[in-house]
Amino acid sequence: MRIDILSLFPEMFEGVLQSSILKKAHQSGAFQYNYVNFRDYTDNKHNKVDDYPYGGGAGMVLKPQPIFDAVEAIEQKTTKKPRVILMCPQGQPYNQKKAEELAKEEHLIFICGHYEGYDERIRTNLVTDEISIGDYVLTGGELGAMVVMDSVVRLLPGVLGNDDSAIQDSFSTGLLEHPHYTRPADFRGLKVPDVLLSGNHAHIDEWRRKEALKRTYFRRNDLLEHQELTDQDQKWLKEWQTSQENS
Structure with missing residues (x-):
């Protein structure tokens, strides 16, 4: 699997991707990841990625141009259209079934926004999935993307060492997992x-x-x-x- 991460703060991912299971999964070749700072795709001299909302209101809105150009640049290098995931509190509530669905894909792109929100044209014309990890608002989409990535990558073949581990997880069977015990008795x-x-x-x-x-x-x-x-x-x-x- 290949994962491209669109973020203004790609350094936030280092601790997660360079630790534990995700680090081992990357080293084994189970998945590859790539950071894309979509500020690099701005077409204005000030490198602005946001602007005031039409009609007034609080906050700033992410402009469509940098994100469209960043995603299109990634897609030009691939033969199969990837799933483009927008992390957003308005999105579909995330669950294990969705994780299992995404784990079957070859290529995922995560769009992690900041500020007040996204220009609606990003949502309606670019993304394939809108995902929310809960009914609350974070400062950006990075933390949500990390949660989704972790839950997806651990399902890839060979990542957990024993593929039965994921099958028996809570929610995978439709039930919460049974209690576990180990030594001493x-x-x-x-x-x-x-x-x-x-x-x-x-x-x-x-x-x-x-x-x-x-x-x-x-x-x-x-x-x-x-x-x-x-x-x-x-x-x-x-x-x-x-x-x-x-x-």
């Missing part, structure tokens, strides 16, 4: 559930399914609306619901 009197020490993988799988369902029911009940549930799942849910009603 008894820590200050706090013991690992016996089933995990039994060696009976069928019982372990059943326990993990039940615990994932239980955690989802009590923490993120909304996720169960579109989940395919077995008869056993329904039985467990009924037990927890009855317990709640009687408590």
